[in-house]
Amino acid sequence: MKIVDDSPPILTALDRPNSYIGRAVPRPNIARLTQGRAQYVSDVTLPRMAHVAFVRSPHAHAKINSIDAAAAKKAPGVIAVVTGAELSKMITPWVGVLTHLKGIKSAPQHAIAVDRACWAGEAVCAVVARTRAEAEDGCELVQIDYEELAAVTDPETALDPATPVIHPSLGDNLTFERVHVAGDPDKGFAEADEVIETTFVFGRHTGVTNEPRSIVADWNPGDQRMTVYQGTQAPHMMQNLFAKHLGLQEHQVRVITKDVGGSFGIKVHTYADEMAAVALSKLLRRPIKFVADRIESFVTDIHARDHRVKARIGIKNDGSITAWEIDDLTGIGPYSVYPRTSGIEANQVVNLTGGPYTCGNYKARARVVFQNKNVMCQYRAVGHPIATAVTEGLVELAAAKIGMDPLEIRRRNLIPDDAHPSQGPSGIKYEALSNHEALAHLDAMMNYAGLRAEQERLRKQGIYRGIGFASFVEVTNPSAAFYGVGGARISAQDGATVRLDSTGAIFCHIGVSEQGQGAEAVVAQCVASSFGVPMDKVRVIMGDTDNTPYGGGTWASRAAGIGGEAAWQAGKALRQNVLAVAGSILQAKPETLDISNGVVVDKGSNTERIGLDEVARIAYFRPDTLPAGVQAELVATRHYVPRQWAFSFTNGIQASWLEVDTDSGFVTLLKHWCVEDCGTVINPQLVDEQVRGGVVQGIGAALFEHCQYDARGQLLNGNMADYLVPMAVEMPDIEVGHVVTPTADSELGAKGAGEAGTAGAPGSVMNAINDALRPLGAVPLTDMPFTPDKILRALGKV
Amino acid sequence: MSDLRCDISMTVNGEAVHETVDARQTLVDFLREQLVLTGSHVGCEHGVCGACTVRVNGLIVRGCLMLAAQCEGAKVETIEGVSDTGEIADLQDAFERRNALQCGFCTPGMLLTAQELLASGGVPSREKIREHISGNYCRCTGYHAIVDAIEAVAQARNGVKP
Ligand code: FES
Ligand code: FES
Numbered sequence: 001m002k003i004v005d006d007s008p009p010i011l012t013a014l015d016r017p018n019s020y021i022g023r024a025v026p027r028p029n030i031a032r033l034t035q036g037r038a039q040y041v042s043d044v045t046l047p048r049m050a051h052v053a054f055v056r057s058p059h060a061h062a063k064i065n066s067i068d069a070a071a072a073k074k075a076p077g078v079i080a081v082v083t084g085a086e087l088s089k090m091i092t093p094w095v096g097v098l099t100h101l102k103g104i105k106s107a108p109q110h111a112i113a114v115d116r117a118c119w120a121g122e123a124v125c126a127v128v129a130r131t132r133a134e135a136e137d138g139c140e141l142v143q144i145d146y147e148e149l150a151a152v153t154d155p156e157t158a159l160d161p162a163t164p165v166i167h168p169s170l171g172d173n174l175t176f177e178r179v180h181v182a183g184d185p186d187k188g189f190a191e192a193d194e195v196i197e198t199t200f201v202f203g204r205h206t207g208v209t210n211e212p213r214s215i216v217a218d219w220n221p222g223d224q225r226m227t228v229y230q231g232t233q234a235p236h237m238m239q240n241l242f243a244k245h246l247g248l249q250e251h252q253v254r255v256i257t258k259d260v261g262g263s264f265g266i267k268v269h270t271y272a273d274e275m276a277a278v279a280l281s282k283l284l285r286r287p288i289k290f291v292a293d294r295i296e297s298f299v300t301d302i303h304a305r306d307h308r309v310k311a312r313i314g315i316k317n318d319g320s321i322t323a324w325e326i327d328d329l330t331g332i333g334p335y336s337v338y339p340r341t342s343g344i345e346a347n348q349v350v351n352l353t354g355g356p357y358t359c360g361n362y363k364a365r366a367r368v369v370f371q372n373k374n375v376m377c378q379y380r381a382v383g384h385p386i387a388t389a390v391t392e393g394l395v396e397l398a399a400a401k402i403g404m405d406p407l408e409i410r411r412r413n414l415i416p417d418d419a420h421p422s423q424g425p426s427g428i429k430y431e432a433l434s435n436h437e438a439l440a441h442l443d444a445m446m447n448y449a450g451l452r453a454e455q456e457r458l459r460k461q462g463i464y465r466g467i468g469f470a471s472f473v474e475v476t477n478p479s480a481a482f483y484g485v486g487g488a489r490i491s492a493q494d495g496a497t498v499r500l501d502s503t504g505a506i507f508c509h510i511g512v513s514e515q516g517q518g519a520e521a522v523v524a525q526c527v528a529s530s531f532g533v534p535m536d537k538v539r540v541i542m543g544d545t546d547n548t549p550y551g552g553g554t555w556a557s558r559a560a561g562i563g564g565e566a567a568w569q570a571g572k573a574l575r576q577n578v579l580a581v582a583g584s585i586l587q588a589k590p591e592t593l594d595i596s597n598g599v600v601v602d603k604g605s606n607t608e609r610i611g612l613d614e615v616a617r618i619a620y621f622r623p624d625t626l627p628a629g630v631q632a633e634l635v636a637t638r639h640y641v642p643r644q645w646a647f648s649f650t651n652g653i654q655a656s657w658l659e660v661d662t663d664s665g666f667v668t669l670l671k672h673w674c675v676e677d678c679g680t681v682i683n684p685q686l687v688d689e690q691v692r693g694g695v696v697q698g699i700g701a702a703l704f705e706h707c708q709y710d711a712r713g714q715l716l717n718g719n720m721a722d723y724l725v726p727m728a729v730e731m732p733d734i735e736v737g738h739v740v741t742p743t744a745d746s747e748l749g750a751k752g753a754g755e756a757g758t759a760g761a762p763g764s765v766m767n768a769i770n771d772a773l774r775p776l777g778a779v780p781l782t783d784m785p786f787t788p789d790k791i792l793r794a795l796g797k798v
Numbered sequence: 799m800s801d802l803r804c805d806i807s808m809t810v811n812g813e814a815v816h817e818t819v820d821a822r823q824t825l826v827d828f829l830r831e832q833l834v835l836t837g838s839h840v841g842c843e844h845g846v847c848g849a850c851t852v853r854v855n856g857l858i859v860r861g862c863l864m865l866a867a868q869c870e871g872a873k874v875e876t877i878e879g880v881s882d883t884g885e886i887a888d889l890q891d892a893f894e895r896r897n898a899l900q901c902g903f904c905t906p907g908m909l910l911t912a913q914e915l916l917a918s919g920g921v922p923s924r925e926k927i928r929e930h931i932s933g934n935y936c937r938c939t940g941y942h943a944i945v946d947a948i949e950a951v952a953q954a955r956n957g958v959k960p
Contacts, residue, residue: 026895033902034890034909036837036877043836131831133820210841210849210903210937261839261903262937294842516900516938689897692940720846720935728941729932733924757940 020525020535021748024685027521028535038259041214041231042291049216049287050079052277053135055125055142056299057117060151060372060713061166064115067125068143075141077134080284082126084112091279092245094270096338098486104176104343104368106336107167111276117146118166118334119374120714121299123273128280128288151372151713155308155331158369166334166370175336175368176343180350182425188323188361192314196397200390201783202762204306205705207379208725211261212292213301215274217281226253228278231260233268233515234553239545240489241270241339242278257543263515264380264697266301268555270338273300298718303707304379306331307349307386313394314361319404319412323361324354324425326390330368333375339488342376343368348383348475353391354425355473356435356651357413362425372713380697382556384474384759389784392470392763396770397780406469406767407448410439410653414471424473431644433651434739435471438675442469442653445737446673451657459775465659465670466774468767470760476557476678476752477648477743479641493641494562495549496570498527500578500634502620504598504612505537508570511551512563513543517754518686519559523567525682526748530571531578532595533612549637557752560682561648562640565746569638581632582615640746648743648751652676654695654760656768657732662776662795665788667703667769669732674760677739679751687753688736694757695734700726701758702765706785808872810835811879819866826850826861829876837877837906841935848934851907852876858914877906886913889951898947900938908934912948921952 032038069081093108113124127138150164157163158173165172189195216229226248232238235255243253260267277290292300307330314322328349332342346366354362399409414435415422422430442448448467455465480492494511501507508527514520524538541547551566552558575595582600583590586609594603600610618625619632626632642648657671674691681687704724708716717723742749762784769791770780778794792798802821809815810833819828824843829835829852841849843862850861853875880886886909892898899905908931915922915930922930927945936944953960 027897030894030899030902031890033899033905034893035881036835036906037881038902039836040839040903042840043830045834133822208935208937210847210901210935211839212841260901261841262901264937294844516902518897518900685897689900689939689943692942693900693938694940696940697937719844720842721844725935725937726941727932727935728928728945731928731941733945734940734942 019529021529021680021682022684024683025521025525025535027518028524029520033259040211040259040261041216041229042211044216044229046216046218046287049289050128050130050284051132051135052126052128052280052288052290053132053139054123054273055127055139055144057113057120057122057124059117059146059148060120060153061149062117062146063149064113064117064124065145065147069125072127072138072141075134075138077130078127078138079130080128081138081142082128082280082283084110084114084124087112087276087279087283088114090246090283091275094245094338096336096341098341098483098488100486101176101341101343101347104336104341105170106175107170109272109335109338111272111279119372121374123276126276126280128284153371153373153709153711153713155329155369155371158331158371166372173370175332175370176346177367178347178350180364180426182427183361185323185325185361185363188359189314192322193317194315194398194401195312196315196394196401197312198397198780198782200309200311200393202305202307202386203784204303204376204707205701206298206301206303206707207264207266209262209264209266212294212297213267213271213274214291215277216287216289217278218287219281219285221285224252226278226282228253228255230255230257230274231267232257233263233513233555234490235513235543235545236511236550237490237553245275246279246282255545257513260515265378265382265555269302269340269377271300294720295718298723299374299715302337302377302379303374304376305386305701306376309386309390311390311394313398315398315402317402319402319409321357321359321413324359325363326353328366331371331373332368333373334370335375337375337377339490340378340483344378345383349386351426351428352383352387352473355387355391356415356433356471358415359413360425373709374715380694381755381758384472384755385698385701385762388470388472388759389763389766393766393782396468396767400774407439407443410469410471411436414439428649429645430649431743432741433473433649434677434741435651437739438651438653438677439471441737441739442655442673442675445675445735446655463659464662464772464776465657466768466770466772468656468764468769468771469653470763470767471653472651472760474650474755474759475647476650476755477561477642478556478558479643479646481646482556491550491552493639494551494566495637495639496566497549497635497637498531498570498574500574500612500616502616504616505539506531506533507539507541508567509541509548510563510567511549511553512559513554515554517554517559517690518683519554519563521686522560522564522682526564526567527571530568531575533598537598557754561746561750561752562642564682564750565748566638566640568748569640570636573636573638577633577636578612578615581619581630582610584627584630585615585618586610642745644745648679648745650676650678650751650756652756652760654764656764658765658768658772660769660772660791665791667786669699669730671732672734674734674757675737675739676753676756677741678753679740679742680749681738681740682750690753691736691757692734694754695761696726696731698758698761699731699765701784702762703785804867806867806870808869808874810874811876821867823866824862825852825864825866825869828866829861835876835878839903839906841903846935848907848911849904851910851934853910858910877910880910888954889913892947892951896943896947896950898939898943904934904936908936908944916948916952916955921956921958924949
């Protein structure tokens, strides 16, 4: 922890009176969640509110010849039936590109399809009714004449001349391509004793937030304002987009985000049906509610991953890695998702592959292609699980090839902890990483040697258990380099406004938002610590564009590192303001005073001088008793954005311990470990639970989750009975350990922790399965999810 | 279609309720929309996620798989009711302290499910706890903290030192 510059040298932030930094305090205000008193958007009801349901294309690609809404319009409860063409008069289409992803292209996407549907599930007509059930009844009566078109579904052939081009005006089905060469990969491969080459496949999967996407849009023609209740991760971004596409000013739009039932990147995008709901509210001049049902979620919530990566690694017999090469192909659906683009993930794969290692001979190509399937975009740990599984899969295959222990090969190749600042093979800049310390910590935590001995012993009894590792680097605390430089109006900075109320408590308004991570707790901890009050005296207000400083919201693990720092700085600034007033009341120099436990004290001795409630009383109600010229400023605002480093790269390592039943192909997870370095740990319990939740999402990708399509672009398992998600009984206990390397970019030194679990889990599970099956001569498994049939096939049993 | 409607009477959280519902209306939609008891949630509407869990005549059921019309004369309890009686106060406290919830959307269903296990007595093993809550989907937590919280309450209720 760094010294806080305005405190005596021996005092650090951790030592400040009332410091909550580093303490596992429970989250304030979560009793409302345990008591069923939360307010999710799906709970919101407004006067005159109507519900919308959408008629969705049954075809992956089809021309819409005509829509006959006559019968639907007469159905009980139906208020309006609106087609894409009709709605396009109210809302303009959008194109999901960013200028810094050179060459990325996409086509205009409408709120409701006009003339043509491009994936099975795209909305082609809206029915608004008194209840959702009546709206759905109405949908059944809409007659649509489709002309089915050839569907592009296989990314491998999407660029073939014989494949139809989905958007003829774009010329081909290539959304984005990036080629990157660093060092001398040809020389690296030539120097290698062994070259291991394989193809990794990552199935499409999706977020399956427990609460489906929900929105209530309320256009009030009386005050010419749109109020949108939305379960979003980025309220200010959505405010900007609603205004832009409805032809309004930003100040005419208010986005309110209260409780959100899970997000994970799913709820940070622009969805056509949500844009439609907002436009319908303006059109019909009344509140419109849309809550996706689970089947709609499967066919419209962004999907994720879907990469095939041809990859090579060169290795010497002494374990040194000599070169990397990847060729990544990913299919993203018919549109690049707005405004973050569907190109960012492949870009991230190029950035992060080989990330924690010294070998800089690296050749990469990534291609992103259009398809007639649901759109694909950023989900938790964008690109990380792909890059990590490819890198770590190659490293363990290489270790097996030369007969080296998998931890030993990492010790020989990971960037030394004292080599920083440094850079990864793709040129990404690291301020400081602790891969070796993390590895050593993991080794001890899991009793690696003991586990290997147990594995050996059990193998003799025909029980096949495996240990797999995955080291990783993780992108957090994004600066403007992520989106701002590409032209997207997504705030990189965040602000916090803190105010002393008349009883001596603090209100903190902040731009980052809460989706269950505990951002509210972290912000309260930061403000309470830097200002000097007990945490129960801090009330945090988030998720309301009318009432919070302009900010980015919560994604890419930015809430603690960026929001927390803004809150910390605002608390400090308010302390100075309050001490200035207290000084004038007490006729003392402000610098001799401090605030501790909600009381103004003499600095050093902690002798009580005056309560904050008394300072507030005088300042607010009896300012006439203050000396002439003293104006109390009991509010302060501070902003923060990382400037020194474009991102805070964090790092860590995971290990999976599992058993494979070689008769059934079933995998039983026995234990999972993750050591992570997120810099200053503001609340260890929250960090641990972020990591655990992330690990389980990564395990889902490794073992269960898969959006399966047929060749005509039909999603075959779009419900929770057929699409498997991790449930408690299949999941292991997960141990979390920490290494702490604070970032010098901020005073708190906090980096993000939200992606770590998801980044490393798929790779470590893959490596553990291959480790378990190695003595049986199984073909290494590299095609996720690793379902029992694939395992039996690798064993040659089916 | 919705032409079939019926009158129903039941007690919900101890209060007598007389309402007219669509025959096709699920119990959870009835509770959420007609009685505005929004503590029970809808995650999947097809019986997989457990977010809609409520108690009918003392047993937990999936509110999305039961029709409101089936609850004629029944005693229905939701998270709001069991919170107000204090029946699960220790469990709620344990969830809050242990951060056994993130977004909280699964939590009402998870708590009612956990309470059913705990009410059967004894201190269940972690495996038993995992098995019992395995019909309740949580996307956020990773389950570990939920198991910890339930285990701690089982121990406390049975006077077992952790
Ligand atoms: S909503 Fe009833 S089980 Fe999912
Ligand atoms: S806490 Fe979000 S689903 Fe369980």
